[in-house]
Amino acid sequence: MSNATIRGLRRLALEVLYSLRGFFGTFGAGQLFLLRIIVNMPYALARPRLIIKQVYVTGVQSLVVIMLAGFFVGMVLALQAHLTLSRFGAEDTIGMVAALGLVRELGPVVTALLFAGRAGTALSSEIGLMRATDQLSGMEMMAVDPIKRVVVPRFLGGVIAMPILAVIFSAMGIFGAWLEGVIILGVDEGAFWSQMQAQVDLRDDVMSGVIKSVFFGIAASLLAVFEGYNCVPTAEGVGRATTRGVVHTSLTVLVLNFMLTAWLLGGN
Amino acid sequence: MQQTRAVELGTGLFVFMGILALFFLTTRVTSFDAYEGDEGYELTARFDQVGSLKTRSPVSIAGVQIGRVTEVEFDNERLEAVVTMRIASRYDRIPSDSDASILTQGILGGQYVGLQPGGAEDYFEDGDEIPFTQSAVVLEQLISKYLFSQGGGE
Numbered sequence: 001m002s003n004a005t006i007r008g009l010r011r012l013a014l015e016v017l018y019s020l021r022g023f024f025g026t027f028g029a030g031q032l033f034l035l036r037i038i039v040n041m042p043y044a045l046a047r048p049r050l051i052i053k054q055v056y057v058t059g060v061q062s063l064v065v066i067m068l069a070g071f072f073v074g075m076v077l078a079l080q081a082h083l084t085l086s087r088f089g090a091e092d093t094i095g096m097v098a099a100l101g102l103v104r105e106l107g108p109v110v111t112a113l114l115f116a117g118r119a120g121t122a123l124s125s126e127i128g129l130m131r132a133t134d135q136l137s138g139m140e141m142m143a144v145d146p147i148k149r150v151v152v153p154r155f156l157g158g159v160i161a162m163p164i165l166a167v168i169f170s171a172m173g174i175f176g177a178w179l180e181g182v183i184i185l186g187v188d189e190g191a192f193w194s195q196m197q198a199q200v201d202l203r204d205d206v207m208s209g210v211i212k213s214v215f216f217g218i219a220a221s222l223l224a225v226f227e228g229y230n231c232v233p234t235a236e237g238v239g240r241a242t243t244r245g246v247v248h249t250s251l252t253v254l255v256l257n258f259m260l261t262a263w264l265l266g267g268n
Numbered sequence: 269m270q271q272t273r274a275v276e277l278g279t280g281l282f283v284f285m286g287i288l289a290l291f292f293l294t295t296r297v298t299s300f301d302a303y304e305g306d307e308g309y310e311l312t313a314r315f316d317q318v319g320s321l322k323t324r325s326p327v328s329i330a331g332v333q334i335g336r337v338t339e340v341e342f343d344n345e346r347l348e349a350v351v352t353m354r355i356a357s358r359y360d361r362i363p364s365d366s367d368a369s370i371l372t373q374g375i376l377g378g379q380y381v382g383l384q385p386g387g388a389e390d391y392f393e394d395g396d397e398i399p400f401t402q403s404a405v406v407l408e409q410l411i412s413k414y415l416f417s418q419g420g421g422e
Contacts, residue, residue, distance in 0.1 A: 049272070060278040063285075069272050099297050164286030171289035174297060193296070202298040210290075 033226050036147055037155050043145075044152040054157025057166060058119035058221075065118050066111060070102075070169035073110060074176025077101055082185050091185070095192035096199040098177035103200065103209045107170035109257050112216035115162055116249035120224035122155050124245040127228030128238035136229075151229055155221045162217025164209055171211065212260050217255050223249045288326060300354035308335060308356045309394035312382070313368045318349040319404030321370055321379045327353045329383040334359040337381060355392075363388040379404060 044050060081094040127150060130136050136146040174196075180189045200206070224245050231241030318340055327335040333356035341349050355362070365386035372379050383398075390396075 053272075053275055056275045056279045060282045063282060093273070101295065103297065118382060161282075164283060164289075167286050167289040167293065171292045174292075197298055200298045202294055206293050 020143060028266035029230070030222065030226050032227070034222055037152050037222070037225075040145065040148045040152050041156070044120060044156060047153075050149075050153035050235040051156050051160070055160050057122065058115075058154075058158045059161030062115060062118045062161070062165060063168070065114055066169050067164045067172045069110060069114055070107070070172035071176040073106055073169075074102060074173030074178075075180040077106070077173070078180040078185070082181060082187070083206075091187050092191035092200075093195050094181045095174075095177065095196035096188055098181070099103045099174055099196045099200050099207060102170045102177075103171040103205050105209075105257075105261075106215055107173065108166045108213040109253060111166040111169045111213065112162065112220055112253040113141050113250055115158075115216075116220050116224070116246050116253070119158060119161070120220055120245055120249055121197055121242050123158065123221070123224040124228035124231075124237055127151065127154070127225055128231040128241045131229065131231055132233040132235065132238055134233075146229075151225050155225050158221030158224065159214070159217045162220065163213040166203045166213035166216075167210065171206075212257065215256060215260060219252050219256055220249045296339045306360065308354050309360070309392075310338070310352055310354050311392055311396055311398055313351050313353070313398040313401050314343070314346070315351060315370060315401050315403045317370075317403035318351060318405060319370055319372075319379050319406060321351065321381070321404065325378060325380050327355065327381045327383065329359070329362065329385065332382075360391060362392045362397065364390050364392050365399060366392070367402065369402035370404035372405075379380045398416060 055240060077098040078094050082091055082099040085091050085097070127136075130146075130150065136150070138147060139146045178192065182189045182192050227241040227245035227248070228238075231237045276391075321337060321340055323335045323337055323339060326333045327337060335353050337351055337353045339352040341350045341352070342348075351368075362383065363386040365388040366383050367386065368381055368383050370379055371382045386400075
């Protein structure tokens with residue numbers, strides 16, 4: 001091996017080590033940040049008005065996006081299921097297929113991805129701008145802890161809004177599937193609902209979806225406020241933090257989704 | 269103040285919509301059934317063969333579902349399967365000499381417990397055992413029985 005190759009390899013190893021250190025460093029910082037949020041929760045809980053405002057910002061203002069997305073996801077599910085199932089003469093089961101897909105997987109996951117794009121970015125950039133314009137430092141000067149006053153209400157607002165949005169997404173999706181399947185494609189209405197009711201289980205399917213969306217809500221809100229709070233206080237830094245927030249949230253949600261499905265809710 | 273009002277109203281409506289959606293999912297999308305929890309009374313039955321009967325399989329009489337299977341166990345002493353089922357309390361007039369059999373829904377459907385009412389004067393109560401049972405039909409056994417009966421005829 002020549003000297004140059006050895007040098008190259010050493011550089012590669014160092015790069016890998018550095019990025020690993022960076023990864024675990026950020027991971028640990030995120031955990032500590034969550035701990036700080038949890039410790040400071042009582043302050044925000046004593047001021048529900050702050051949380052309500054954030055539920056409004058993250059939840060109500062994402063509502064139209066979520067409802068539209070859910071509606072069209074449900075429609076396309078019914079359409080695809082009809083195309084495939086009609087080959088086997090099993091069109092009647094499209095209600096069940098759409099409902100199971102929405103309630104178990106698509107509802108929580110797509111809502112979390114949209115939430116990251118719609119509400120997560122707003123949170124990151126808002127907190128990031130506060131950091132860049134020294135508003136957070138100003139609060140500290142006035143002996144107001146920005147974690148208590150700014151971060152925790154936003155985090156809690158996101159955690160509360162996320163499961164509600166996911167449930168609304170699923171309900172809208174099933175409405176979309178009904179519209180496409182029963183009204184447009186002409187599947188029998190009675191079979192559509194009865195097949196769905198026979199196969200969808202309250203605890204195993206609906207509740208598992210709600211549990212998932214709670215976890216996604218925590219992950220998405222935490223990442224959004226974490227990236228915003230720890231951004232480089234420049235215009236470019238805020239932009240980067242926002243992008244990183246969305247990318248990290250999307251990946252985290254997808255990985256978390258698999259882990260939750262496989263280990264927590266799967267099995268039997 | 270005006271702005272706070274709008275925020276509170278919007279949030280309230282939002283949470284209400286969420287509850288409405290959850291209500292829709294629990295009542296319209298799942299079969300919200302009365303055989304959940306402690307409602308009703310329990311019966312047991314012993315079978316030589318339960319086939320693919322599982323917990324939560326339906327229990328029906330005359331084709332109408334009246335309960336669910338809550339447990340399928342194996343009795344080590346008597347080498348039989350013990351099926352525990354929970355029957356909704358409004359069906360409390362099932363004659364105590366009724367018999368239970370394990371049947372199949374459709375060709376590919378799951379298995380369920382079907383009860384045939386008897387003619388006794390008194391009714392089943394909580395914890396009773398169904399005296400007469402008929403096991404699930406296993407396809408392989410059916411085929412081998414048929415083959416043996418063919419061979420024996422000649």
